[in-house]
Amino acid sequence: KFVLDYFKVDEPEHITELPRGAEIILLDHNEEKQSIDNIKDLDIVEIIDHHKIKLETDKPISIYIKPLGSSCSIIAEKYFETQTDLPQDIAGLLLAGIVSDTLFFRSPTTTETDKQLVEKLKKISEIDDVEKFSLEMFNAKSDLGDITAEELIKLDYKVFEFGGNEYGIGVMETTNVDFGLNKKEELIEKMKEIKEKDGLKGLFFVIVDILNEKSYTLCSGQEEKELFGKLFSARDDDGVLFADKLVSRKKQIVPAFEEYFKKQK
Amino acid sequence: KFVLDYFKVDEPEHITELPRGAEIILLDHNEEKQSIDNIKDLDIVEIIDHHKIKLETDKPISIYIKPLGSSCSIIAEKYFETQTDLPQDIAGLLLAGIVSDTLFFRSPTTTETDKQLVEKLKKISEIDDVEKFSLEMFNAKSDLGDITAEELIKLDYKVFEFGGNEYGIGVMETTNVDFGLNKKEELIEKMKEIKEKDGLKGLFFVIVDILNEKSYTLCSGQEEKELFGKLFSARDDDGVLFADKLVSRKKQIVPAFEEYFKKQK
Numbered sequence: 127k128f129v130l131d132y133f134k135v136d137e138p139e140h141i142t143e144l145p146r147g148a149e150i151i152l153l154d155h156n157e158e159k160q161s162i163d164n165i166k167d168l169d170i171v172e173i174i175d176h177h178k179i180k181l182e183t184d185k186p187i188s189i190y191i192k193p194l195g196s197s198c199s200i201i202a203e204k205y206f207e208t209q210t211d212l213p214q215d216i217a218g219l220l221l222a223g224i225v226s227d228t229l230f231f232r233s234p235t236t237t238e239t240d241k242q243l244v245e246k247l248k249k250i251s252e253i254d255d256v257e258k259f260s261l262e263m264f265n266a267k268s269d270l271g272d273i274t275a276e277e278l279i280k281l282d283y284k285v286f287e288f289g290g291n292e293y294g295i296g297v298m299e300t301t302n303v304d305f306g307l308n309k310k311e312e313l314i315e316k317m318k319e320i321k322e323k324d325g326l327k328g329l330f331f332v333i334v335d336i337l338n339e340k341s342y343t344l345c346s347g348q349e350e351k352e353l354f355g356k357l358f359s360a361r362d363d364d365g366v367l368f369a370d371k372l373v374s375r376k377k378q379i380v381p382a383f384e385e386y387f388k389k390q391k
Numbered sequence: 392k393f394v395l396d397y398f399k400v401d402e403p404e405h406i407t408e409l410p411r412g413a414e415i416i417l418l419d420h421n422e423e424k425q426s427i428d429n430i431k432d433l434d435i436v437e438i439i440d441h442h443k444i445k446l447e448t449d450k451p452i453s454i455y456i457k458p459l460g461s462s463c464s465i466i467a468e469k470y471f472e473t474q475t476d477l478p479q480d481i482a483g484l485l486l487a488g489i490v491s492d493t494l495f496f497r498s499p500t501t502t503e504t505d506k507q508l509v510e511k512l513k514k515i516s517e518i519d520d521v522e523k524f525s526l527e528m529f530n531a532k533s534d535l536g537d538i539t540a541e542e543l544i545k546l547d548y549k550v551f552e553f554g555g556n557e558y559g560i561g562v563m564e565t566t567n568v569d570f571g572l573n574k575k576e577e578l579i580e581k582m583k584e585i586k587e588k589d590g591l592k593g594l595f596f597v598i599v600d601i602l603n604e605k606s607y608t609l610c611s612g613q614e615e616k617e618l619f620g621k622l623f624s625a626r627d628d629d630g631v632l633f634a635d636k637l638v639s640r641k642k643q644i645v646p647a648f649e650e651y652f653k654k655q656k
Binding site: 189190384 | 446447449456472473646
């Protein structure tokens, strides 16, 4: 919202369903579980993403995946490669996306390409001080007002299958970890509810302190807590699992889970 | 071989294994079964392809897939997009690849992009008469000398999983169908052997008459023959299944099998 206001761009509509047979492009994800509700009725014609892939299509489609820090990097690169004119506001949105996804280059998902693209986008978008801009953006992101516990958990939430069971992992990237930690009891209650309702084996809510590259994780139960603590050498501090340098779901958390469950087989 | 000689390019080495952990790019395929023997020990860093996808990676990698008629089209497009200098011989090899994969635009896999790219490649490769060139190429391809039955079946051969069972489908694209049909008994014997040895549910060998857009299919057994006949309304002519306009494994044969087995569930 801060970024949209900054560049005076209208907020896009949030869509949860589309008419049967509609042609869609999956952006920034490729697994069905992470997509629009009625994806099985739709016709996927293209995928643009930077995540690992788990996918089967029934016909050849366009797929463009690169292991960059952000899907915005892929789009920006495509603009430059094809020498398509890039308007100032779009350049700004892409820059904001890269800075946000890479936690302003602090995330281990960051690549040299991301940094070079931000340099190029900086000129076009006329953002003189990217550091100041990103700090303002992260602060705005941390100012979540009267959001409910469930909204907070689901803000950036994905379901994964590990060892035959489903686990939900929500992430809150913030400059103000206390906003989440102060709601600890309420959040854990809600997480237990979601776990029950969605038939999950477990639920994790990772509060990432962007500026200091640390994280504080809440768990939906004792078993999950022990697992997470073991996997990430996280210290249990009054029900919160503290881990230094653990900030990326994609590059750190999910791969560690997968490796662990692979060994269990 | 005809094309390599034409442009005086050395024949590449055929590799069936690579050292553990070697980094590889999969080109023109994405399923493990269709790749190098010890693929499970290798590190796939990129995939460039034009087939439908069936794939799971354990980390984000570069994937570039477009539903064009040939992987050579994707590579040529990339050259033009990034304005990289394209040497005459490479342009010729890419043109030959597109013409070969699309059966000189006769295959239903052909797209407008393939035709446009061939126009561009034609100038760079200095092939004045593409039709004459492609006819010579197809004739050379049909001149298979003293190839064994097994080599012929495996020349362009892939294994697919349909309805929980594995099926092998070999394709011979030729201007001289008699070369294959004259070896009918020997080929069917060998197909039965391969079916047994590889634990397949069935094996099909499709002899495609490129110039007239017809095909003649041999089957490894009676059950397979009935299935193929039903799926493609193919006429049984003395043990050979004749089908008009059936020329593409990717666009016609495999999708029909998949649809059939999906309905059986």
